[in-house]
Amino acid sequence: MNTTNRGTKIAFQYPFKQKKIEKMFTGLISMMKLHNPELQEAAIDEIISCCEVISFNKNDILVDYGEVCRHVYFSVTGLVTALENVDGKERNCWFMTAGDVVIAIESFYKQQKSMEQLLALEKTTCLAIHVKDLNRLCEKYPSFLEVRLKLTEYYYQQAFDRSKWIFRSAEERYALLLEHYPVLVNLVSARALASYLGISEGYLSAIKKDYYSISS
Structure with a gap:
């Protein structure tokens, strides 16, 4: 090698x-x-x-x-x-x-x-x-x-x-990511995902919490 x-x-x-x-x-x-x-x-x-x-x-x-x-x-x-x-x-x-x-x-x-x-x-x-x-x-x-x-x-x-x-809100972009690229949500760290979405890790955590509470 x-x-x-x-x-x-x-x-x-x-x-x-x-x-x-x-x-x-x-x-x-x-x-x-x-x-x-x-x-x-x-x-x-x-x-x-x-x-x-x-x-x-x-x-x-x-x-x-x-x-x-x-x-x-x-x-x-x-x-x-x-x-x-x-x-x-x-x-x-x-x-x-x-x-x-x-x-x-x-x-x-x-x-x-x-x-x-x-x-x-x-x-x-x-x-x-x-x-x-x-x-x-x-x-x-x-x-x-x-x-x-x-x-x-x-x-x-x-x-x-x-x-x-x-042109979408952070919440909408997260939902689109889940819809079209669900594998990434599990693979990518919260820090990197928040960076991609242009938000803080804390805000991403809140979005996830709200999203899954609505979905459940």
Whole structure:
């Protein structure tokens, strides 16, 4: 294993020798085939050969402020947050869990310095592809390009829908979070969740208490 300050790269062989690694890639390919069942076997083989398996410990940084996001990460396990620094205060912008695509969006697509930080909130394992390999694979395999386009559309729509939450009250935003992303409410700490909602932990606690008293 090759350890860096950006996580630990885990060596693997393909065809697979390790069941755990094989399971990770089975999940990735299944997700891609949901977006395009016609993804070719040749493309799958090359996608796997271009991937790195990286394990991040809690508080490891995937992308730091001022860095260019040069990899797309497919989260296998764990929890990652996107942070932004506004007037010296950090704020949680969003959270990514197992099964999610993890990138610093603007930095990745424009290949410019990131205005946000991607931070592992717990031990996290990802499959990573460098942007150069990603672009080359899209040029070589139209079936993989379709996967990329559909994933981009899917996450863009999610981000667009969430952007409209800003006009809602904190209570309404918490209810929307429970409705659309219930897993996050159990995974994310109260501090990080309050930061995302733009309220204090005390106010979040009061919202939870009122919400569950009404629901019960």
